Amino acid sequence: MLLDELGVDYIEGGWPGSNPKDAEFFKAIKNYSLNHAKIAAFGMTKRKGVSAKDDTNLLAILNADVGVAVVVGKSWILHVREVLRVSPEDNLDMVYDNVEYLKDHGLGVIFDAEHFYQGFREDPDYALRVVKTAEEAGADVIVLADTNGAMLPMDVYEITSKVVERVRVRVGVHMHNDSGCAVANTLMGVLAGARHVQGTINGIGERTGNADLIQVLPNLVLKMGFKALKGVESLRRMREVSHFVYEAAGLQPNPYQPYVGDYAFSHKAGLHVDGVSKITKAYEHIDPELVGNARRFVVSELAGTSNLLIYLKDLGISVGKDDPRLRRALERIKAMENEGYSFDLAPASAILVVLRELGLAKDFLSVDYWKVFGEHNLNVAVVKVNGELSVAEGVGPVHAVDLAIRNVASRIYPELNSVRLTDYRVVLPGEVKSTESVVRVLMEFTDGRRVWKTMGVSTSIIAASVKALLDGLNYILIINNNEIGKSINNK
Incomplete structure (x- = not known):
């Protein structure tokens, strides 16, 4: 249809x-x-x-x-x-x-x-x-x-x-x-x-595939001036159609896919972000909204303060570009990437680093202790959340820990009942610049209105998962806190 x-x-x-x-x-x-x-x-x-x-x-x-x-x-x-x-x-x-x-x-x-x-x-x-x-x-x-x-x-x-x-x-x-x-x-x-x-949607086809209509159609209409389908009206649904076909085929969307990929209009280098913030066509070949996509600013080891200011502006926070706290946050982000984090995949975790440096991030939830017992497909987690012990049984160790944390978290903060985990990925081993290999755990959350991604890094899958989960829950609690939207002095 x-x-x-x-x-x-x-x-x-x-x-x-x-x-x-x-x-x-x-x-x-x-x-x-x-x-x-x-x-x-x-x-x-x-x-x-x-x-x-x-x-x-x-x-x-x-x-x-x-x-x-x-x-x-x-x-x-x-x-x-x-x-x-x-x-x-x-x-x-x-x-x-x-x-x-x-x-x-x-x-x-x-x-x-x-x-x-x-x-x-x-x-x-x-x-x-x-x-x-x-x-x-x-x-x-x-x-x-x-x-x-x-x-x-x-x-x-x-x-x-x-x-x-x-x-x-x-x-x-x-x-x-x-x-x-x-x-x-x-x-x-x-x-x-x-x-x-x-052609085919997303180029899916025999051997290396067919012509990707998701790329062909915008080029024909926007670049070559031809009439195709219903014109620009149809192009605005390109990302929606692309993702629907990937899902129906049981495939992961290609983040690098031209026009509709997550990275198609992502800006990582500080120089690029600064230029785009002044005039978008300086670094974008079309308006991403024409194909149903959106502009994204990536926080990474290549980022400058311009990247951080964009995210803060979206949260209603006004900070001077030369604020020393921004510089310290950026240095911390780069150090964490050196440890194995990849904030281009998990921007919410990077935002938390910045907010903590600015003194705006209160950790509503903290885990003092966790332990998982597993035997014959039975996994039981004992977790101390905000000073309170919680026990839960899950289908796996990570699931058990997740349930144990949420038992306490959702009771203290009922709004977390609407937060769902929509994606969970483990990258093993992590590509790090140190001699020890680590595990990256990437989590995607939604509350029905927003979607955000966090990451945890550790030599233990469970420990990395706990970090990513806590970041994900704390992030939405912080964002929903009325104080977060207030401008702050920059001295």
Whole structure:
């Protein structure tokens, strides 16, 4: 439904003739009302020596009950002779018969010319005959595929331009990323005259993936001036769509992904932060809000006081740039990073360092003692929180400690009942500059309104977890404290 809401023209639902799962998709999609997108079923040209009406692959497309068929055919003479093992003329007949048969049954047809660019390099006349044959049979769109991802942008532009000159129907491009050029090749194909783009959300696909539509679409609309989907309105949902697909696929979002990644508009170096705070376009190629992202300032060993001032400003705290307490906080942050902390991943822990140096951070919760007993999958934690003993049983040692701390914390501060742990990660061993290896524990929290991340570092996973948990709970209690928003004198 998200793709339909974005304004995607075609959603290729799979290959119904190849497996039961894809066939089930076409049954299930009937239960959804789409306002714009057309569902397409994929298939290949009929088998040698079998008529179109008897080919099970084509019948599966018809049985999928869709309005559009995507049919892939051979356009590289190497594949025709060595893979299909048919004559060049027989291959042309197969292409024509497939397209004509599906058109006669009322379907729109997109013809994917497999390995087209490689085929054109070896035998341009034959590659062009294949796509012209599909056009003559009634194909609505001719798609040129770089199936093994070998092409470079200049090759794509040159070859696509020649095809656009020869073909009357709409030309499309389908790029794989084996050479790391799928997005660039797609853009060059459009520049050469292609007006139909195939790709996947986040570039997820076979081998090294396909062209990432999350990158292609903003480039087309914002950088090249083309109309795509619903324009800027659709682009504002790029990050939302990207994360939804990652979650549905069981994958972690790529923080370095252009446009939508957590680090796409993150500024670490003090020089950059100072420049962005004065004029954003000095270090940002677009406004991050155009693609549903946000500007982030990272606190790290490369940070300057400008980085800290940005965070403090968001909290309503006014501090002079030359305040010596800021300098001391920055030195402490850099020393902690040398010990193994990575505050670019856990900015809330860095903010606590600054607030403590400014005298604004009261630790509402403290742990004086903890001990975990484990035997036969039974884990019991004994923790002394704010001078009070608490005992809890958990499915693991960290879970047991978490419950024991929260038993006391949530009773003293009921607002913590709304705080949930949404992510927990252990990085082992930590990359540190000392001789001893440490464990980093990263925790992500939410109270339904905010999201914040903290980190604990220790040679013990449990000890690191306790540090990260305490930082996470203390952070939100401090932020919610009315005193935190008051400006302070800087002397």
